[in-house]
Amino acid sequence: MVFLSRSPKEHHQIVLNPRQSHRSIESPIDHIPFRVESISALIGFNSALNQATNISIQTVSHDSAWSIYFRDPEGNRFEIFTDTPWYVNQPCKFDINLEQTDEALMQYTLDKIKNMAGFLAAEEWHTAHKVNMEH
Secondary structure, three states, X not given: OEEEOXXXXXXXXXXXXXXXXXXXXXXXXXXXXXEXXXXXXXHHHHHHHHHOOOOOOEEEEOOOEEEEEEEOOOOOEEEXXXXXXXXOOOOOOEXXXXXXXXXXXXXXXXXXXXXXXXXXXXXXXXXXXXXXXXX
16 A cells, blocks of 8 residues: 655545455555544534445544545545544554544543554654655
């Protein structure tokens, strides 16, 4: 997988996966992410997608983000996400429940990641990432 970004503030803005043999899709685009400003906004998208017919969704945390993944009718994969206040070494992925309170989701996530390798406040990671991109 290749994570691409033009911004030092973003881990990725598009993801390419040239080896998608497990899928019937021939496109190298794994997914296109869209950021929303808050957990509440993410929960709103989750509710709307759950009400739509024939849309399968997956709700996960990558520690640095809470995400919803789904495909459009043409099979393109999208991610709607909002940032968490943390970062750990990637890959990191675990299921989450977007039907719980914001506080419960934050506590659940922190409990899952606080002992993982690379655990940092997101701002510390952003500073280090920016320095790496400048070199």
